[in-house]
Amino acid sequence: MGELERLRELSRENKSLKSVIEKSISIIQGCSSLEDTRDARIRILGRKGMITAVFEGISKMPEDERPAAGRAGNEFRTLVTALLEEKEKEIEASIHMESRELEGIDITLPGRCPPLGKKHILSKVIDDVVEIFISLGYSVETGPEVELDYYNFEALNTPAYHPARSLQDTFYVKRSDPEREEPDDILLRTHTSPVQIRVMESRKPPLYVISPGKAYRKDEIDATHTAMFFQVEGFAVDRGITMAQLKGTLEVFARKLFGSKRTVRLRPHFFPFTEPSAEVDVSCFACDGAGCSICKHSGWLEILGCGMIDPNVFSHVGYDPEEFSGFAFGMGIERIAMMKYGIEDMRYFYDDNIKFLSRF
Ligand code: PHE
Numbered sequence: 001m002g003e004l005e006r007l008r009e010l011s012r013e014n015k016s017l018k019s020v021i022e023k024s025i026s027i028i029q030g031c032s033s034l035e036d037t038r039d040a041r042i043r044i045l046g047r048k049g050m051i052t053a054v055f056e057g058i059s060k061m062p063e064d065e066r067p068a069a070g071r072a073g074n075e076f077r078t079l080v081t082a083l084l085e086e087k088e089k090e091i092e093a094s095i096h097m098e099s100r101e102l103e104g105i106d107i108t109l110p111g112r113c114p115p116l117g118k119k120h121i122l123s124k125v126i127d128d129v130v131e132i133f134i135s136l137g138y139s140v141e142t143g144p145e146v147e148l149d150y151y152n153f154e155a156l157n158t159p160a161y162h163p164a165r166s167l168q169d170t171f172y173v174k175r176s177d178p179e180r181e182e183p184d185d186i187l188l189r190t191h192t193s194p195v196q197i198r199v200m201e202s203r204k205p206p207l208y209v210i211s212p213g214k215a216y217r218k219d220e221i222d223a224t225h226t227a228m229f230f231q232v233e234g235f236a237v238d239r240g241i242t243m244a245q246l247k248g249t250l251e252v253f254a255r256k257l258f259g260s261k262r263t264v265r266l267r268p269h270f271f272p273f274t275e276p277s278a279e280v281d282v283s284c285f286a287c288d289g290a291g292c293s294i295c296k297h298s299g300w301l302e303i304l305g306c307g308m309i310d311p312n313v314f315s316h317v318g319y320d321p322e323e324f325s326g327f328a329f330g331m332g333i334e335r336i337a338m339m340k341y342g343i344e345d346m347r348y349f350y351d352d353n354i355k356f357l358s359r360f
Helices: 003-013 015-029 034-045 050-059 063-101 121-135 194-202 243-258 311-317 333-341 346-350
Strands: 146-148 186-188 207-216 228-238 264-271 274-283 300-309 325-332
Touching (some): 003 015, 015 034, 243 264, 264 300
Antiparallel strands (some): 207 228, 300 325
16 A cells, blocks of 8 residues: 555544645645755654644643554654655656756757848838938828829829820729720829828828828839839928928938938929929938049939929819918938948849848
8 A cells, every 4th residue: 555545544544633644745745846845844744843743732642542643643754754755756756857858968059049030121211211200290191002093193283194194104903894984093103192182182281291102103124213112202281381491301301311411402393293393412421422423423312302282282182272381292212222221223122132131
């Protein structure tokens, strides 16, 4: 008969020992380390432990009961000591097993680090640009990439005869029912400017909005053109907005992105949806405007297109051009990333070459 069974029998035979026996069994069975068994030994067999208390109780019994109680107490001590030793052996054996499993393994070697993914360089530049405008109080809005002709062209004061609408430049999307005689009114947006219309249509000024996203053009793919690219659009509509505020805003932006010594200049340009319109250059961050290979010895780098929102645009969204004025700008993210990080070919962004992407 094992110690455990005999202990249980003993507790049935001696009602006065029942609780102390059960308690000691549960203490021993609950041990999971050698520290536990050391504590258990003290609690059960120690000088002030449970066994001592049992014998103190026996010494206070009537004389004729003491011999039997003493025998039971002694047996309890023997059994519980054996049970505890068994538990200790069991724990020692399992410690041995664990260390044998580790044999031949150098646990002091540094762990192997799996390669971590990171943000694509274009995502990082977009985030940087958007963050600058958020710090100026702009809110972020987005619009659909599959867009209606109305938002991409018509409402942006780009009439049907405008060359930008030609089939050569724009990806048109076929309607699902080819039998239906519908005009080509669905397209992949050619710029992020339609977001201007969508936001103005659904909200009232004051508006200070920044809008990153993809745009598509049927361009021949080369070092400076891809059929899909990223733009960030920005615009402000409020009472009394002037071109001076447009220039000041772009200067703050250019300094935050390219460094505090930068200046900007506006060159007259044309966009159908802004009047007057301009292209914006930033003084070359590589040569401080002295002229170098990055700025093709001009001292300036073109970063975006902009202008004052044309009153014809306001008329499409029901704003009174006598009450409100606004500016808008749009920039190509690949272009800005190429300048900032000295990348020579736009196609690198989309080649998924880990060696290239991990450079940034
Ligand atoms: N949408 C123009 C482009 O794609 C850029 C632009 C945006 C110009 C807003 C003026 C105002 O070239």
